[in-house]
Amino acid sequence: MRVLALGLDGADHELVTQLLSEGRLPTLARLAQExxxxxxxxxVPAFTPTAWSSLLTGLxxxxxxxxxxxxxxxxxxxxxxxxxxxxxxxxxxxxxxxGLRSAFLFVPFTYPAEHIEGIVVTGYxxxxxxxxxxxxxxxxxxxxHPDLVTAHHPMKERWWEDFEGYTGKLLRHVDEVADxxxxxxxxxxxxxxxxxxxxxxxxxxHLAYNRLDPxxxxxxxxxxxxxxxxVYEAVDRACGELIDxxxxxxxxEPTVLVLSDHGMKPIYWTFHLNRWLEENAHLRxxxxxxxxxxxxxxxxxxxxxxxxxxxxxxxxxxxxxLPFLPRPRAERAFADIDFGSTRAYAYASGGQLYLGxxxxxxxxxxxxxxxxxxLAEVRHPxxxxxxxxxxxxxxLFHGPFLGKAxxxxxxxxxxxxxxxASRRSWATSFERHxxxxxxxxxxxxxxxxxxxxLAAAGPGIAFGAVPETTEITQIGPTLCRLLGIELEGVDxxxxxxxxxxxxxxxxxxxxxxxxxxxxxxxxxxEEAVILERLRDLGYE
Numbered sequence: 001m002r003v004l005a006l007g008l009d010g011a012d013h014e015l016v017t018q019l020l021s022e023g024r025l026p027t028l029a030r031l032a033q034e035x036x037x038x039x040x041x042x043x044v045p046a047f048t049p050t051a052w053s054s055l056l057t058g059l060x061x062x063x064x065x066x067x068x069x070x071x072x073x074x075x076x077x078x079x080x081x082x083x084x085x086x087x088x089x090x091x092x093x094x095x096x097x098x099g100l101r102s103a104f105l106f107v108p109f110t111y112p113a114e115h116i117e118g119i120v121v122t123g124y125x126x127x128x129x130x131x132x133x134x135x136x137x138x139x140x141x142x143x144x145h146p147d148l149v150t151a152h153h154p155m156k157e158r159w160w161e162d163f164e165g166y167t168g169k170l171l172r173h174v175d176e177v178a179d180x181x182x183x184x185x186x187x188x189x190x191x192x193x194x195x196x197x198x199x200x201x202x203x204x205x206h207l208a209y210n211r212l213d214p215x216x217x218x219x220x221x222x223x224x225x226x227x228x229x230x231v232y233e234a235v236d237r238a239c240g241e242l243i244d245x246x247x248x249x250x251x252x253e254p255t256v257l258v259l260s261d262h263g264m265k266p267i268y269w270t271f272h273l274n275r276w277l278e279e280n281a282h283l284r285x286x287x288x289x290x291x292x293x294x295x296x297x298x299x300x301x302x303x304x305x306x307x308x309x310x311x312x313x314x315x316x317x318x319x320x321x322l323p324f325l326p327r328p329r330a331e332r333a334f335a336d337i338d339f340g341s342t343r344a345y346a347y348a349s350g351g352q353l354y355l356g357x358x359x360x361x362x363x364x365x366x367x368x369x370x371x372x373x374x375l376a377e378v379r380h381p382x383x384x385x386x387x388x389x390x391x392x393x394x395x396l397f398h399g400p401f402l403g404k405a406x407x408x409x410x411x412x413x414x415x416x417x418x419x420x421a422s423r424r425s426w427a428t429s430f431e432r433h434x435x436x437x438x439x440x441x442x443x444x445x446x447x448x449x450x451x452x453x454l455a456a457a458g459p460g461i462a463f464g465a466v467p468e469t470t471e472i473t474q475i476g477p478t479l480c481r482l483l484g485i486e487l488e489g490v491d492x493x494x495x496x497x498x499x500x501x502x503x504x505x506x507x508x509x510x511x512x513x514x515x516x517x518x519x520x521x522x523x524x525x526e527e528a529v530i531l532e533r534l535r536d537l538g539y540e
Contacts, residue, residue: 001459002246002254003482005475006239007107007197009048010205011232011260013039013451024233027240028258028455035457036498038466040475042262044396044409045350046448048202049081049125051261051472052108057088058476058490062397064088066109067404068348069125073334074310074357075404082126082521083110087401091476091487092116094508098485100192103184106130106150106177107197108261112521118191119184124151124199127526141183145176151199154207160438163207167227170200171234178238185249192483194246197261198238204231205264210436210445213266217434218445255458255482259475263449267433268416269381273346273353276429280374284341285423286316288325291333306335313340313358332423344371344407346421350448351388351410362407368392372408380414381430388412388419411450418447454498462500470495480508 008016019025020032031037043050043061045068053059053066061067065087070080079085086109095102096117103119104110111126113133121141122131128149132138142148152169159166181196208228210218239258246254277283290298290305308315316338319325328336337345343361346353355362355371372390380387389412393405410419418433436443454466454475460482473492480487481494486507 001483002191002250002252003193003479004242004246004254004256005193005195005479006242006256006258007195008201008232008235008239008258008260008453009108009197009199010202010262010264010448011235011453012205012263012265012449013453015228015264016232016453019229019232024229025236027236027243028453030240031256031258031455031457034463035455035461036464036466037453037455038470039468040259040452040454040466041469041471042448042450042452043472044391044411044450045348045352046262046450047348047350048261049109052125052197053086053088054473054492055261055475056090056107056109057086058091058473058487058492059088060397060399060473060491062393062399062402062405063491065401065404067352067401067406070348071404072347072354074339074354079520080522081109082112083114084112084521088490090114091480092118092120094480094485094487095193095483097508098483098506100483100485101188101190102193103181103188103191103195105180105184105194105196106199107195108199118188121180121184122150123197126150128153137184137187140187141180144179144183148176148180149173151203154203155438155442159207160436160443163211163225163227167204167208167230170204170231173200174198174231174234174238178242181242182245185246191250193479195479196242198235201231201235201260202264204228205446206444208445209264209266215268216266216445217268217432218436253458255456255460257454257456257475257479259454260452261472263415263451263453264446265415265449267418267445267447268414269418270431270433271378271387271410271412271417271419272424272426272429272431273351273410273419273421274423275426276378277342277344277346277353279429282342282344282371284316284338285332286328286336286338287320288322289319289328289333289336290325291335292326292329294333306333309335309337310339311358316340330424334423336423343367346419347406349418349420351412351419352406352421353408353410355407368407375408375410380417381432383414386413387417415449418444454495456498460500462498464497466495467497 043054049066053064057064092102101118105121106123108124111122113120113122113131119137120133130150210216211225212228290302294302339358342356375390378387388410391409397405474495477487477492478494
């Protein structure tokens with residue numbers, strides 16, 4: 001059996017279903033008609049590194065340990081996360097142990113590349129230039145595509161200056177990724193699984209929703225366009241061509257799964273969580289700070305200041321009384337929070353809220369109850385109803401990394417609300433998302449939603465609907481079941497409702513035995529570049 005797992009990154013279930021009804025995605029339509037189609041629930045948070053880590057390992061974030069692109073410095077060593085820091089075993093190990101060859105191409109969070117029985121081209125969440133293994137594959141792929149990148153970073157490309165030109169780069173990248181898939185199939189005559197991700201659809205979703213959606217607060221009729229749909233159509237077309245190529249190359253009908261790691265929703269309102277915490281006396285910012293000195297002659301003093309501000313109660317208030325020290329910048333640093341006086345703070349996007357460590361709030365269960373109750377009373381700015389479901393970490397995660405998880409997560413009932421965690425001096429905690437300024441809010445008009453897609457057809461796939469409860473942790477076990485392998489020790493079970501017969505395969509223990517490395521996989525220079533890119537995109 002040959003299996004193709006084709007990632008339409010960030011494809012939203014609601015939007016895809018609408019486009020299917022309009023006849024805009026013929027490949028997906030054929031798969032849905034011949035096999036199964038339905039929603040695929042992402043992880044919480046619905047972040048690229050978290051979701052793809054769960055897909056690759058079959059584990060929930062509490063067991064693989066990846067909750068964001070970087071760690072919360074108050075909950076462990078400050079570092080950029082990577083495939084090396086992830087716990088659990090990616091499915092290519094189980095496939096290789098069973099003698100099956102696989103290829104993982106442009107899949108996020110596969111850097112640093114691991115030698116596998118097959119080919120790896122690292123994807124988003126690592127250096128822009130992909131790492132490719134083995135050497136023979138790298139030479140062949142880079143000979144064909146010498147300027148290959150994992151994705152076209154929108155801030156680096158200055159997308160707002162020429163959105164039509166930037167869209168052209170996204171479309172060309174779809175073609176490049178598809179061609180690398182074809183080269184891989186030529187290099188691998190015994191390939192059992194090809195897994196690829198098209199990142200262009202994610203970037204288009206972040207940037208083009210205001211152009212597509214006439215009800216979007218930032219919609220300008222003079223700037224209307226369907227660039228987001230164009231990218232979806234390009235990926236759909238590429239998937240159809242890859243299915244045809246695999247059929248011709250291997251002389252058999254491939255089994256195909258088209259999936260997305262999360263959905264994508266337009267942003268109508270932004271909820272500034274740290275601003276709300278400040279307004280309601282849960283968070284305090286410093287008035288004086290050494291963080292503006294970071295990177296200069298007094299960099300060491302800034303680093304000491306950073307550590308003391310995070311760990312010593314009373315330190316920040318004492319420095320606030322020294323008028324000759326600099327004030328924090330408008331874009332406050334993490335250490336510009338007075339952690340000794342702060343009982344709760346947001347870190348990263350996606351509504352992740354941590355209780356204060358230095359203040360002792362993290363050890364106060366009664367405070368957690370009060371804060372959760374307060375947040376549950378926050379009202380929707382338009383309807384007046386409750387804005388958020390407030391979830392405790394024990395409701396969402398289990399495993400050895402529960403200590404890294406946020407104590408509370410805010411999930412908007414209306415996914416047009418974007419919960420962000422910047423430390424700017426916002427005028428109000430809730431605001432209508434009418435301004436798309438790259439310097440302030442990254443220019444995003446769309447953000448990640450919880451519900452992606454799954455479409456499957458071919459040998460081993462049953463006809464019918466994908467169950468509403470299907471989760472991303474089930475994808476890895478499902479791919480393995482199709483290839484005759486039953487993973488043990490994972491959280492996700494194969495999606496039995498879409499599988500046609502076959503029963504269980506060879507049992508392989510895949511969920512345990514691999515602990516993530518504590519050291520960063522990046523050099524200091526690489527970390528600086530990637531962190532800047534992530535801050536540009538609103539993830540840090």
